[in-house]
Amino acid sequence: MSNIIKCPNCLTEHLTGLSLKPGDKRLFKGNCKNCHLPLKFKLNSSNQYGLLEEDFISFQINGVTYQVSNEYPLTMSLNDYLRDVLNLKGSIKKDLFRTKLMCKEGGCGSCLVNAEIIDYSSKMSKNISINSCLFPLYSCDGLKFTTIEGIGSKKTGFNEIQKRIADNNGTQCGWCTPGMVMNMYNLLAENPRPEKQEIEDSMDGNICRCTGYRSILTAMKSFAKDEKPIDIEDLNRIKCLNKSKSCLRSDKNVHLIRDQAEWFVPKDMKTLNDLLSQFSSTSYRLVSGNTSVGIYKSDGPFQVYIDLKSIEELYMIEKYDSLVKIGSQVTLTSLINAFEEFSSSSGFEYLHTLAHHLKKIANRGVRNTASWSGNLCMKNFHKEFPSDVFICLETANAQLTVTTPSGISKILSPLEFMSLPLQSKLLYSFSVSPLTQDTFLRTYKIIPRSQNAHAYVNAGFRFSIDPKTMVVKSLPCILYGGISPEFGHASNTEKFLVGKSLLNENVLNSALEILNSEITPNNDPVLASPEYRRSLALALFYKFVLEICQKEINPKYFSAFQSLIDTRPLSQGSHTFPDQDPAFLPVTKPIPKLNAYLQASGEAKYTYDKYSLKNQLEGAFIQSKIANCQIGSIDDSLAKNHPGVVSILYAKDIPGKNSFMPDPFPPELLFAEDKIDYAGQAIGLVLAESAAIAQEAAKLVKITYKDQKVPILNLFDGIKSGSFFPKPVDDFKYGDPDSAMQKCAHIIEGDVYLDTQAHFYMENQNATCEETEDGYDIDCATQWIDLVQNGVQYVLGLPTCNQYKIGCDENSKLIAIKIDWYCDAGNSPSDNSMPVGSSFIDNVYNCPNWFISSNLVKTNLPANTAVRSPGFFPAIAIMETMIEHVSTYFKKDPIEIRQINLYKK
Numbered sequence: 033m034s035n036i037i038k039c040p041n042c043l044t045e046h047l048t049g050l051s052l053k054p055g056d057k058r059l060f061k062g063n064c065k066n067c068h069l070p071l072k073f074k075l076n077s078s079n080q081y082g083l084l085e086e087d088f089i090s091f092q093i094n095g096v097t098y099q100v101s102n103e104y105p106l107t108m109s110l111n112d113y114l115r116d117v118l119n120l121k122g123s124i125k126k127d128l129f130r131t132k133l134m135c136k137e138g139g140c141g142s143c144l145v146n147a148e149i150i151d152y153s154s155k156m157s158k159n160i161s162i163n164s165c166l167f168p169l170y171s172c173d174g175l176k177f178t179t180i181e182g183i184g185s186k187k188t189g190f191n192e193i194q195k196r197i198a199d200n201n202g203t204q205c206g207w208c209t210p211g212m213v214m215n216m217y218n219l220l221a222e223n224p225r226p227e228k229q230e231i232e233d234s235m236d237g238n239i240c241r242c243t244g245y246r247s248i249l250t251a252m253k254s255f256a257k258d259e260k261p262i263d264i265e266d267l268n269r270i271k272c273l274n275k276s277k278s279c280l281r282s283d284k285n286v287h288l289i290r291d292q293a294e295w296f297v298p299k300d301m302k303t304l305n306d307l308l309s310q311f312s313s314t315s316y317r318l319v320s321g322n323t324s325v326g327i328y329k330s331d332g333p334f335q336v337y338i339d340l341k342s343i344e345e346l347y348m349i350e351k352y353d354s355l356v357k358i359g360s361q362v363t364l365t366s367l368i369n370a371f372e373e374f375s376s377s378s379g380f381e382y383l384h385t386l387a388h389h390l391k392k393i394a395n396r397g398v399r400n401t402a403s404w405s406g407n408l409c410m411k412n413f414h415k416e417f418p419s420d421v422f423i424c425l426e427t428a429n430a431q432l433t434v435t436t437p438s439g440i441s442k443i444l445s446p447l448e449f450m451s452l453p454l455q456s457k458l459l460y461s462f463s464v465s466p467l468t469q470d471t472f473l474r475t476y477k478i479i480p481r482s483q484n485a486h487a488y489v490n491a492g493f494r495f496s497i498d499p500k501t502m503v504v505k506s507l508p509c510i511l512y513g514g515i516s517p518e519f520g521h522a523s524n525t526e527k528f529l530v531g532k533s534l535l536n537e538n539v540l541n542s543a544l545e546i547l548n549s550e551i552t553p554n555n556d557p558v559l560a561s562p563e564y565r566r567s568l569a570l571a572l573f574y575k576f577v578l579e580i581c582q583k584e585i586n587p588k589y590f591s592a593f594q595s596l597i598d599t600r601p602l603s604q605g606s607h608t609f610p611d612q613d614p615a616f617l618p619v620t621k622p623i624p625k626l627n628a629y630l631q632a633s634g635e636a637k638y639t640y641d642k643y644s645l646k647n648q649l650e651g652a653f654i655q656s657k658i659a660n661c662q663i664g665s666i667d668d669s670l671a672k673n674h675p676g677v678v679s680i681l682y683a684k685d686i687p688g689k690n691s692f693m694p695d696p697f698p699p700e701l702l703f704a705e706d707k708i709d710y711a712g713q714a715i716g717l718v719l720a721e722s723a724a725i726a727q728e729a730a731k732l733v734k735i736t737y738k739d740q741k742v743p744i745l746n747l748f749d750g751i752k753s754g755s756f757f758p759k760p761v762d763d764f765k766y767g768d769p770d771s772a773m774q775k776c777a778h779i780i781e782g783d784v785y786l787d788t789q790a791h792f793y794m795e796n797q798n799a800t801c802e803e804t805e806d807g808y809d810i811d812c813a814t815q816w817i818d819l820v821q822n823g824v825q826y827v828l829g830l831p832t833c834n835q836y837k838i839g840c841d842e843n844s845k846l847i848a849i850k851i852d853w854y855c856d857a858g859n860s861p862s863d864n865s866m867p868v869g870s871s872f873i874d875n876v877y878n879c880p881n882w883f884i885s886s887n888l889v890k891t892n893l894p895a896n897t898a899v900r901s902p903g904f905f906p907a908i909a910i911m912e913t914m915i916e917h918v919s920t921y922f923k924k925d926p927i928e929i930r931q932i933n934l935y936k937k
């Protein structure tokens with residue numbers, strides 16, 4: 033029996049070191065010691081160690097089929113594949129950079145693509161929009177995607193959606209536009225005649241930082257059925273894009289291994305249970321919609337990933353007279369639809385309330401892939417998460433079914449589920465029952481904006497009430513999220529209210545007092561203040577009581593329970609242009625921006641879209657996890673050995689000064705040295721072959737911290753502890769405010785505080801740097817080009833070549849100039865132009881005082897000489913640069929500065 037296997041990649045031979053009995057069926061795994069390719073092998077029928085081919089998955093993008101085995105990290109997203117792989121390799125279609133990427137957390141919609149899936153619940157094929165940044169590449173098996181490249185371009189003709197968004201001035205920088213277009217494309221592919229409200233609602237996950245939404249929504253709403261719906265030809269064009277046959281998943285279980293991690297796609301419950309049992313003591317992750325990685329990015333890495341998407345049984349949606357049963361893989365979108373449908377049945381009317389609440393979770397793209405079960409499991413792992421699914425299902429008294437690999441199932445309430453260890457367990461389904469006619473159920477979510485945000489506080493109330501007396505008949509449910517990781521039910525208030533009438537003012541006051549005492553919100557700088565959250569919690573209870581007692585109360589209180597968001601009318605606006613003055617035409621004529629079409633088709637190129645250069649490296653910062661401390665130690669051995677990592681840079685590696693703000697600005701460190709000021713501060717930079725590798729490796733760097741002091745995290749604490757920079761400008765005083773104040777009849781004092789807001793940046797936080805023959809080409813978004821140049825020069829410690837100092841009088845007249853002038857002479861000074869140049873440096877300007885230091889730099893290059901006019905042009909260029917600088921300094925027209933300083937005779 034041969035004990036040798038040969039790596040199919042580099043052909044290195046390996047001794048397996050095993051001696052198996054003939055017929056042994058075990059599977060072995062390892063990596064090639066030479067090229068690290070993951071290998072799987074077992075005895076074959078001729079009792080030799082045979083290598084097994086890796087499984088693969090296949091999917092379609094714009095009608096082209098792709099097959100992927102284990103060549104990419106198992107955590108790679110579809111977006112990484114579209115942008116990094118298809119471009120790098122240029123395998124099928126170049127130019128797949130048009131699908132954008134920004135937040136990588138499902139929050140902005142710039143990465144949306146259309147996926148054609150088989151909805152196992154309805155057994156129908158349907159189109160959904162998905163956030164490609166969260167969708168794992170290895171979950172793509174059997175799916176068909178349409179991306180912005182597939183729906184229209186300059187060459188193939190723009191799609192009607194692309195045209196309308198451009199014609200309506202719906203683009204500014206255009207980074208968000210392909211995502212907007214794809215969202216609309218998906219909506220029209222599913223429903224060519226949508227209502228305006230549906231269109232507005234479906235844009236809940238697309239963020240635009242620059243245009244403003246009016247023009248975008250105007251363009252999109254033009255497709256509404258009562259406006260100018262898409263014509264049949266264009267619609268066909270949309271529908272016909274994916275001409276190829278449906279790309280159904282195969283029945284084959286998938287197993288891929290890479291970098292010591294494994295990816296499984298079981299196709300049935302038996303295989304899943306076997307895996308759960310096999311990995312009972314391994315760190316594994318069940319992959320449902322994978323959207324939780326948008327929230328908890330630091331979870332993992334895991335040794336094993338088990339993708340649940342292909343297990344048909346988990347998509348059950350069943351409705352009986354006394355029960356609704358929902359499988360764990362049902363997405364939030366499908367759950368909302370099912371709840372809406374079932375809410376017409378007697379006793380299940382409350383499902384409409386729940387559907388309404390669930391629509392406020394995340395955004396359309398996320399809800400299309402996220403499962404309710406993933407949401408509950410995420411809360412199980414992160415108790416502080418204000419899960420809306422938990423609020424809805426616990427308030428509805430849902431029963432969860434949890435299974436173990438041996439087939440034992442357990443029925444639990446959502447609350448009980450939260451303390452259940454999940455290792456080797458599967459959340460299988462939930463069921464809800466009808467409510468009696470005298471049971472009132474309401475849920476609430478208070479959020480910073482009306483869509484796409486986590487709750488400050490959410491709440492659910494279920495009261496069984498005697499309708500005549502408004503007496504609470506049994507233990508009610510008063511449930512909150514967003515108070516603290518431990519707090520759920522307001523149990524004391526629940527108990528107090530049993531048998532009491534809600535119409536009794538004393539009862540209500542006492543209930544509010546008890547509630548106030550048992551709600552103790554935690555203090556977390558990321559959340560809204562504890563005082564605010566407590567007042568929200570009390571107000572929501574009061575709102576609920578007012579609503580259910582509305583027949584008995586004065587109508588003047590009605591506005592306290594009516595929802596402002598739900599009654600908000602459809603947004604609308606218009607853009608009008610003043611009459612054109614024929615004298616100026618065509619200059620003042622409003623026309624669509626020319627590159628708007630290219631922005632809408634994704635063809636406009638941005639820094640982040642720049643084609644990968646040969647040997648291009650990507651960088652990821654190593655960031656501090658805590659603030660106000662010293663760095664104890666840095667251990668980057670794991671990161672350095674991570675395949676694909678090329679280099680790791682720290683402050684000590686900076687050749688120049690460790691600040692990207694050049695003199696005379698106060699320094700801003702590029703990398704922390706010993707002291708860490710804030711969490712997230714850059715400590716170093718990992719350079720690797722791909723962004724994903726760099727990010728993975730950055731996480732592997734272990735940093736210890738010491739001397740941690742209490743961080744100052746807000747303005748008030750800063751003022752209290754006297755933490756100030758030197759005053760940026762002198763105190764301003766005009767008149768005699770002190771004595772004037774004393775004479776005033778009335779003194780009114782107050783304070784005003786304006787909070788800060790997280791900056792929702794889009795594309796512009798990217799830069800590329802390419803080494804060229806004479807320096808570096810840097811592409812970055814900036815409004816201050818010379819500051820960037822100076823910053824780079826400062827950090828790299830590059831000498832300036834011609835440094836000048838100019839003195840002027842108050843009329844901007846030149847008084848003195850000093851120049852350190854350097855010239856690259858090559859290996860010989862024989863024919864340099866400095867002597868001539870320096871005698872012409874004044875060009876046509878009069879300056880009475882000069883100092884010029886001429887320096888010839890010897891380099892290992894051939895000797896330099898001028899082509900024509902030796903020294904004149906460099907001298908003139910230097911002088912004119914100085915004149916321009918003087919004009920920006922004095923904020924005067926450069927022509928004026930020139931005229932002031934010209935030789936007069």
Ligand SMILES: Cc1cc2nc3c(=O)[nH]c(=O)nc-3n(C[C@H](O)[C@H](O)[C@H](O)COP(=O)(O)OP(=O)(O)OC[C@H]3O[C@@H](n4cnc5c(N)ncnc54)[C@H](O)[C@@H]3O)c2cc1C
Binds near residue numbers: 139406419
């Ligand atoms: C931008 C954004 C905004 C959001 N806003 C809200 C919001 O406002 N309110 C809210 O409540 N939620 C919100 N969410 C959370 C979202 O609802 C969850 O991410 C989602 O429901 C998780 O489902 P998933 O299928 O993607 O789970 P996954 O990410 O695939 O899995 C999550 C966890 O659950 C485990 N798991 C999954 N299925 C099972 C199972 N059947 N049995 C056992 N374990 C399982 C996995 O192992 C993993 O640990 C938001 C998410 C995003 C990205």
Ligand code: FES
Binds near residue numbers: 137
């Ligand atoms: S990049 Fe995917 S939603 Fe923002």
Ligand code: FES
Binds near residue numbers: 202204205207
């Ligand atoms: S146009 Fe929307 S982000 Fe710039």
